[in-house]
Amino acid sequence: MFEFNINFEAFLESFKYMGLGMLGIFIVMGILIGFIVALNRIRFFK
Amino acid sequence: MEALFKNILELDGDLFLKQLVMWVIGGVLIFLAIKKKMEPTLLLPMGFGAILMNLPNNSGTAGVSEVLETLYEAGIANELFPLILFIGIGAMIDFGPILSNPKLMIFGAAAQFGIFMTLSLASLVGFDFKEAASIAIIGAADGPTSIVVATQLAPHLLGPITVAAYSYMALVPVVQPPIIKLCTTKKERRIRMPYSPASVSKFTRIVFPILVTIITGMLAPGAVALIGFLMFGNLIRECGVLESLSETAQKVLANLITIFLGITVAFTMKAEAFVNWGTVIILGLGLIAFIFDTFGGIMIAKLMNLFLPEGKKINPMVGAAGISAFPMSARIVNRIGLEEDNQNFLLVHSIGANVSGQIGSVIAGGLILNFFL
Numbered sequence: 001m002f003e004f005n006i007n008f009e010a011f012l013e014s015f016k017y018m019g020l021g022m023l024g025i026f027i028v029m030g031i032l033i034g035f036i037v038a039l040n041r042i043r044f045f046k
Numbered sequence: 047m048e049a050l051f052k053n054i055l056e057l058d059g060d061l062f063l064k065q066l067v068m069w070v071i072g073g074v075l076i077f078l079a080i081k082k083k084m085e086p087t088l089l090l091p092m093g094f095g096a097i098l099m100n101l102p103n104n105s106g107t108a109g110v111s112e113v114l115e116t117l118y119e120a121g122i123a124n125e126l127f128p129l130i131l132f133i134g135i136g137a138m139i140d141f142g143p144i145l146s147n148p149k150l151m152i153f154g155a156a157a158q159f160g161i162f163m164t165l166s167l168a169s170l171v172g173f174d175f176k177e178a179a180s181i182a183i184i185g186a187a188d189g190p191t192s193i194v195v196a197t198q199l200a201p202h203l204l205g206p207i208t209v210a211a212y213s214y215m216a217l218v219p220v221v222q223p224p225i226i227k228l229c230t231t232k233k234e235r236r237i238r239m240p241y242s243p244a245s246v247s248k249f250t251r252i253v254f255p256i257l258v259t260i261i262t263g264m265l266a267p268g269a270v271a272l273i274g275f276l277m278f279g280n281l282i283r284e285c286g287v288l289e290s291l292s293e294t295a296q297k298v299l300a301n302l303i304t305i306f307l308g309i310t311v312a313f314t315m316k317a318e319a320f321v322n323w324g325t326v327i328i329l330g331l332g333l334i335a336f337i338f339d340t341f342g343g344i345m346i347a348k349l350m351n352l353f354l355p356e357g358k359k360i361n362p363m364v365g366a367a368g369i370s371a372f373p374m375s376a377r378i379v380n381r382i383g384l385e386e387d388n389q390n391f392l393l394v395h396s397i398g399a400n401v402s403g404q405i406g407s408v409i410a411g412g413l414i415l416n417f418f419l
Binding site (some may be wrong): 002003004005006007008010011013014015017018020021022024025026027028030031032033035036037039040 | 149151165353
């Protein structure tokens with residue numbers, strides 16, 4: 001059961017997950033962009 | 047005579063009031079589905095299920111609860127339904143726009159900002175991290191991802207989270223435009239983006255889903271199931287030799303699972319667990335997630351514009367399409383672009399951002415599972 005309770009400690013700790021999460025998504029997307037650019041230069045099926 | 051009204055005479059007053067509230071919620075969902083045509087494939091079964099689950103004294107041996115519980119255990123508790131649905135979704139998606147213009151994927155990443163902002167806010171108001179993460183994933187704007195994450199981290203919140211996720215996806219045409227207009231100037235909204243389509247080879251289309259699965263699986267193992275099923279569906283579509291399977295996945299399979307998914311989610315919408323202030327706060331946090339998703343996408347486009355030369359600038363509204371609500375978000379961006387300048391066609395770019403949002407949301411879901419599981 002939810003109880004309203006301001007928790008600053010958890011709030012501050014959550015920024016660690018925010019940083020890691022956004023960094024993780026950008027890293028994965030960055031790698032994918034790199035691979036797509038590389039793939040677009042390869043032509044096996046004309 | 048007494049036997050005839052036995053069920054009514056045995057009503058628990060407090061509980062019945064809550065059940066009445068659930069009937070109203072069910073009615074609203076059905077209204078939105080039929081009258082407003084908002085995500086009818088899911089909102090209608092969920093709305094009907096909400097009424098069905100909250101009929102008084104329905105838990106007899108042949109009650110609705112038992113049947114829906116069986117479906118729930120068989121299809122949602124083990125994530126089977128949402129993952130199979132992902133095969134169908136993967137078969138429906140054409141990744142062509144991001145394969146020809148991969149920089150659009152940056153928006154698919156930035157527009158997940160709302161997820162993490164909501165995680166912070168939910169933890170601030172008293173939810174523990176697992177609950178906060180499950181609520182935050184509403185911002186993925188992706189029903190199956192929300193269900194998979196909530197099932198693993200906070201199954202007791204699955205009902206309100208699913209309702210919020212699908213309702214806000216349906217309400218994207220209402221939620222996004224004011225945020226877009228608030229975060230952009232008229233001049234920015236009028237930026238034209240020329241479209242010069244680059245051909246995408248069949249090889250690229252075939253290798254892409256395999257590559258995404260491997261890379262995401264290595265960097266965010268929690269996302270393997272989600273991304274794997276999504277990309278499997280896409281590979282069926284793109285391989286060129288499985289047209290029949292692709293068509294089945296897109297239509298029959300997706301429809302079949304959707305019917306069961308909607309009505310089974312209703313199992314979690316029992317009045318005693320659903321009607322409380324926690325649900326109201328979850329619905330509010332879900333809205334915040336969508337707002338900050340939109341904000342994140344727009345801001346990254348503005349940031350990129352600082353470094354791009356004149357003539358190659360990006361219309362910041364395209365960033366707002368980086369959320370996973372496909373294709374509503376892309377259509378809205380295109381519509382607002384045309385309202386500002388009737389020759390400003392942004393659909394191709396915004397579709398690309400929207401499709402990359404599908405990948406971004408799944409990666410975000412996987413990372414959340416990695417953090418908290």
